[in-house]
Amino acid sequence: MRWFVKAVGPRKIFEFVLLIVFVIFFLGPLLNLAILAFTGKWNYPDVIPHEWSLKWWKFVFQQEDIAKSIGLSFVIASIVTALSIVLCIPAAYAFARIRFPLSRFFLFSFLLTHAFPKMGLYVSIAVLFFKLGLMNTLPGVVLIHIINVLMFMTWIPTAAFRNVHTAQEESARDVGASPLRVFRTITLPLAMPGILVASIFTFLNSLDEAQGTFLVGIPNYKTMPIVMYSIVSDYPAYAGAVFSIILTAPTIILLLAAQRFVSADVLSSGFQIK
Amino acid sequence: MSKQVKMGMLGLALVIPSFLVLFVIVVIPIVISLLESFKDKNGRYSFVNYEHLFTDKLMRSNIIFTLEVTIVSVVLVLIISYALAVYMRFNNGVAVRWIRRTYMIPIFIPSVIATYGLIQLLGNHGWLARILLQAFSVESMPRIIFDKKGIIIAQLWFNIPFTTMLLGSALSAVPNSVIESAKDVGAGFLRIFFKLILPLTFKTLLVAVTFVFMGVIGSFTAPFLIGPNAPQMLGVSMEQVFGVFQDKQMAAAIAFFTFLLCSFMGYFYIQNMIKEERSRSA
Numbered sequence: 001m002r003w004f005v006k007a008v009g010p011r012k013i014f015e016f017v018l019l020i021v022f023v024i025f026f027l028g029p030l031l032n033l034a035i036l037a038f039t040g041k042w043n044y045p046d047v048i049p050h051e052w053s054l055k056w057w058k059f060v061f062q063q064e065d066i067a068k069s070i071g072l073s074f075v076i077a078s079i080v081t082a083l084s085i086v087l088c089i090p091a092a093y094a095f096a097r098i099r100f101p102l103s104r105f106f107l108f109s110f111l112l113t114h115a116f117p118k119m120g121l122y123v124s125i126a127v128l129f130f131k132l133g134l135m136n137t138l139p140g141v142v143l144i145h146i147i148n149v150l151m152f153m154t155w156i157p158t159a160a161f162r163n164v165h166t167a168q169e170e171s172a173r174d175v176g177a178s179p180l181r182v183f184r185t186i187t188l189p190l191a192m193p194g195i196l197v198a199s200i201f202t203f204l205n206s207l208d209e210a211q212g213t214f215l216v217g218i219p220n221y222k223t224m225p226i227v228m229y230s231i232v233s234d235y236p237a238y239a240g241a242v243f244s245i246i247l248t249a250p251t252i253i254l255l256l257a258a259q260r261f262v263s264a265d266v267l268s269s270g271f272q273i274k
Numbered sequence: 275m276s277k278q279v280k281m282g283m284l285g286l287a288l289v290i291p292s293f294l295v296l297f298v299i300v301v302i303p304i305v306i307s308l309l310e311s312f313k314d315k316n317g318r319y320s321f322v323n324y325e326h327l328f329t330d331k332l333m334r335s336n337i338i339f340t341l342e343v344t345i346v347s348v349v350l351v352l353i354i355s356y357a358l359a360v361y362m363r364f365n366n367g368v369a370v371r372w373i374r375r376t377y378m379i380p381i382f383i384p385s386v387i388a389t390y391g392l393i394q395l396l397g398n399h400g401w402l403a404r405i406l407l408q409a410f411s412v413e414s415m416p417r418i419i420f421d422k423k424g425i426i427i428a429q430l431w432f433n434i435p436f437t438t439m440l441l442g443s444a445l446s447a448v449p450n451s452v453i454e455s456a457k458d459v460g461a462g463f464l465r466i467f468f469k470l471i472l473p474l475t476f477k478t479l480l481v482a483v484t485f486v487f488m489g490v491i492g493s494f495t496a497p498f499l500i501g502p503n504a505p506q507m508l509g510v511s512m513e514q515v516f517g518v519f520q521d522k523q524m525a526a527a528i529a530f531f532t533f534l535l536c537s538f539m540g541y542f543y544i545q546n547m548i549k550e551e552r553s554r555s556a
Contacts, residue, residue: 015369029391100285115540117492119509120529124307208384
């Protein structure tokens with residue numbers, strides 16, 4: 001043992017142990033689901049299933065409410081993303097480029113969405129929705145999804161617009177480009193990675209939102225995570241695992257596609273002013 | 275109209291729509307639920323909900339349970355995330371590179387899925403129990419799922435990656451040259467940490483504390499799926515009071531109580547952000 005430590009170096013071994021702990025803790029639950037989803041039979045106390053099969057995939061797709069929830073989730077997530085782009089990107093541009101009264105107050109007002117514990121805020125909103133008759137309606141569900149994304153959907157693009165050098169815009173103006181043209185051909189493309197990350201983050205956030213929808217959308221708006229709540233108790237683990245993979249797949253696909261742009265710096269600009 | 279006024283109007287026009295949405299779905303609900311929480315069943319103003327909140331035995335144990343889970347989670351998350359972020363900042367081995375590449379994945383995994391995975395892994399007769407039994411003949415595991423431990427583990431799973439990301443981004447802004455010159459004059463690691471790294475990242479640390487604290491207190495999915503039936507965390511209890519017992523006033527009172535618990539944190543976070551912005555534009 002000692003020669004091994006000497007040969008490899010204690011630092012390498014420490015890092016290796018760190019990696020193992022990290023992988024087991026964070027990827028263990030996901031790996032477990034991945035195995036369960038392709039299992040035919042797995043009796044206690046075997047460590048590995050002794051029969052692999054795809055029969056649970058067939059089972060899941062035959063359940064009507066599950067198939068319906070997948071469609072519904074994507075429709076809601078698309079509406080939320082489109083709506084928040086329309087609402088937030090102009091605001092982000094204004095924060096980054098235009099001097100207007102109370103701009104700082106408006107910029108910080110978005111903090112309010114993250115200054116309260118989530119479930120408490122949702123219950124307060126549900127009390128209001130109840131009075132307005134928005135419970136169990138599509139606008140109600142969309143609004144509750146928008147709360148979560150309002151802040152970073154404004155702040156990440158604000159940071160992205162701010163990072164575009166004004167010198168570049170000015171030189172385009174100097175050679176005679178109109179303000180709109182400068183925005184279209186210079187500012188927007190340069191800020192695009194930030195906007196893209198924010199939009200993807202919004203889409204995924206809406207796709208995964210569970211607690212708010214559970215409070216205001218039941219029983220007509222059962223999105224994927226809501227169906228998952230009942231799957232946890234009502235279905236065998238194999239079916240739950242299959243559905244988990246279906247629910248996680250969009251996340252993985254979109255993240256891989258946008259991998260180049262997603263970085264800790266961009267993401268954290270959505271939660272703090274830097 | 276002068277150009278400046280025109281630009282000012284344009285700026286306001288661009289910002290107002292999103293601000294209105296914010297106003298309708300955050301500010302108004304909070305005011306309404308505050309008023310609602312002071313009403314009894316007949317709509318008269320009274321303290322009956324808050325009285326119930328602090329005198330009912332079950333409610334009191336819920337509050338204590340929530341605070342316990344929250345404080346333990348916050349402390350553990352901060353220690354682990356900060357250590358991990360500092361280690362990743364100043365080391366560059368193969369293992370570290372792999373962690374850096376993968377640690378953000380859990381941020382994007384739906385919380386329902388992660389919770390479900392944890393149930394399958396750590397539950398009675400789960401994968402971990404099987405592996406421990408086969409490999410080390412460990413017969414019985416402590417109860418994790420449907421227990422406080424399960425909730426805390428889930429909170430660690432959700433919050434460590436996000437906190438590490440925030441802290442990691444703050445640490446990467448600490449210039450190497452500063453650290454190098456401190457090393458040159460013979461400062462040890464602890465000294466560098468307490469004199470340089472900690473002060474330079476302290477603000478982000480505060481942001482992180484706020485997010486984790488509020489995230490845990492306001493959490494629903496993990497305690498709903500893997501918490502014990504009693505005592506419950508306040509998020510679950512709120513949902514039940516609202517949805518099952520249909521007692522809106524009581525639910526509003528619990529919601530408001532969680533706001534109060536977080537108000538100090540929220541205040542510091544907002545203050546801090548405003549100060550930061552001011553120094554930026556000054």
